[in-house]
Amino acid sequence: MILVFLGPPGCGKGTQAQYLCEKEDFFHLSTGQALRTEIEAQSPLGIRIQDTMASGNYVDDETILELVEKNIAQLKVKNVLFDGFPRTLDQARSFEKLLDRQGKKVGIVAYFSLSDEVLVERIVGRFNCVRCGRVYHDKNNRPLVDNVCDICGGTQFARRDDDTAESLKQRLEKYYESTRLLVDYYKEKKVLVEIDAGQTLDNVTKQLMKTLEPRLSDDKE
Numbered sequence: 001m002i003l004v005f006l007g008p009p010g011c012g013k014g015t016q017a018q019y020l021c022e023k024e025d026f027f028h029l030s031t032g033q034a035l036r037t038e039i040e041a042q043s044p045l046g047i048r049i050q051d052t053m054a055s056g057n058y059v060d061d062e063t064i065l066e067l068v069e070k071n072i073a074q075l076k077v078k079n080v081l082f083d084g085f086p087r088t089l090d091q092a093r094s095f096e097k098l099l100d101r102q103g104k105k106v107g108i109v110a111y112f113s114l115s116d117e118v119l120v121e122r123i124v125g126r127f128n129c130v131r132c133g134r135v136y137h138d139k140n141n142r143p144l145v146d147n148v149c150d151i152c153g154g155t156q157f158a159r160r161d162d163d164t165a166e167s168l169k170q171r172l173e174k175y176y177e178s179t180r181l182l183v184d185y186y187k188e189k190k191v192l193v194e195i196d197a198g199q200t201l202d203n204v205t206k207q208l209m210k211t212l213e214p215r216l217s218d219d220k221e
């Protein structure tokens with residue numbers, strides 16, 4: 001099955017992706033990783049990508065699609081997860097065409113929805129230990145002893161500059177602008193499933209698995 005994750009930054013889909021790959025036999029096809037692999041292999045496609053990036057340009061949709069097509073064709077696994085692709089409506093349409101050529105289609109699009117208030121609350125207030133990187137939160141995840149890292153005993157902490165409510169709201173607006181189109185597109189294809197990402201981590205996983213399980217057994221040969 002081909003599964004696509006959609007959801008704003010901070011919705012926790014990365015954690016769910018990790019779970020599916022570790023426990024449920026999913027392969028996460030990351031376009032970023034695929035790009036790097038191709039460059040390392042110095043394939044004709046890889047060299048083209050390398051040249052594009054070296055000249056300071058973005059890798060265009062056509063190249064990304066070519067990369068995805070190549071990777072899908074080579075896959076030996078049955079369950080593939082995409083997170084962060086497709087990013088635009090154009091990419092989604094081209095993605096459908098290329099899957100069609102291989103007799104495949106997107107099985108489920110899991111849309112992790114979360115209110116802006118909760119998202120802002122989750123992200124604003126985050127800080128991390130400078131020495132070991134452990135992440136804390138002002139409200140719900142403070143170190144056991146104030147100003148001392150639980151893990152390494154470090155006493156220096158840092159905050160990301162762009163984790164402020166204002167810049168986050170801007171990032172979210174940009175995100176929703178492009179995602180709304182994808183959500184509508186996949187709703188129309190009747191593959192969109194909304195996951196309530198405001199629940200506890202365990203319950204999000206449960207809801208996700210409940211959605212996926214019938215499909216996973218369907219796909220068994």
Ligand SMILES: [Zn+2]
Nearest residue numbers: 129132149152
């Ligand atoms: Zn630490």
